[in-house]
Amino acid sequence: MSGDVPVEVAIAILPYEGKFLMxxxxxxxxxxxxxxxxxxxxxxxxxxxxxxxxxxEVLEEIGYRIEKPQKFGCYNDDRVxxxxxxxxxxxSIDKLILGEGWDFGFISPxxxxxxxxxxxxxxxxxxxxxxxxxxxxxxxxxxx
Numbered sequence: 181m182s183g184d185v186p187v188e189v190a191i192a193i194l195p196y197e198g199k200f201l202m203x204x205x206x207x208x209x210x211x212x213x214x215x216x217x218x219x220x221x222x223x224x225x226x227x228x229x230x231x232x233x234x235x236x237e238v239l240e241e242i243g244y245r246i247e248k249p250q251k252f253g254c255y256n257d258d259r260v261x262x263x264x265x266x267x268x269x270x271x272s273i274d275k276l277i278l279g280e281g282w283d284f285g286f287i288s289p290x291x292x293x294x295x296x297x298x299x300x301x302x303x304x305x306x307x308x309x310x311x312x313x314x315x316x317x318x319x320x321x322x323x324x
Contacts, residue, residue, distance in 0.1 A: 186261045190234035191221030191312075193252060193266040193319050194244075199286035200316055201269055203241065204299050204306055206282050217287065217297050218312040219264075230263035242284065243277040244269070252322070255315060264315055292316050 194201040200219075207215035220241050224233040235246050249265035256262070278284050283301040287308075291297040295313055296305045308316075 186256065186259055188224045188230070188261045188263065189221055190224055190230040190237060190263045190265065191219045191315075192234050192238050192246060192249065193219060193264065193316060194238075194246075194269040195266065195323075196269040196286060199288050200292065201242075201273070201276075201284065202287045202297070202308075202312070202316075203278075203281040204283035204285075204302060205309075206280075207302070213309045213312075215282070215302070216307055216309040216312075217299075218309040219315065224263070231265070234263070234265045241278070241280045243279065244271065244275075252319060253315075255311065257311075262311070262315070264319075266319065287316075289320055292320070 202217045203220050204217050205213050205215060220238050221234055222237040224230055231249055234249050238244055238246050246267040249267045252264040252266045254261065254263055283299040287297045292308065292313060295308050298305050
């Protein structure tokens with residue numbers, strides 16, 4: 181029965197100097213979107229609001245506390261309800277600690293449009309997850 185109810189997640193768009201901080205997901209075949217670039221975030225736990233969840237997830241994943249996440253939108257499909265927030269990243273990447281994922285880095289608008297970005301840890305270009313790519317493209321068009 182639980183397969184009938186979509187999972188709810190909260191994800192963060194983190195702009196920094198014209199680029200976007202993204203996570204290269206672990207290259208483990210049993211997880212969703214293995215080895216793909218995507219936005220930071222994760223499951224909303226019982227009793228959490230999406231706003232609380234996105235702050236907690238980003239803190240867990242990169243050691244950064246989002247101040248005042250702003251709602252960007254909601255992207256739903258049959259399996260997942262994605263609550264999308266944005267908050268400017270106010271520190272450089274060397275102040276962050278990757279606690280989850282294979283790699284992370286700043287992805288340019290051109291890379292987002294192309295759907296690929298290089299990872300030094302992977303040693304190659306890796307694709308962006310299609311949903312996260314579309315969310316970021318929509319954000320760039322909205323942001324202007």
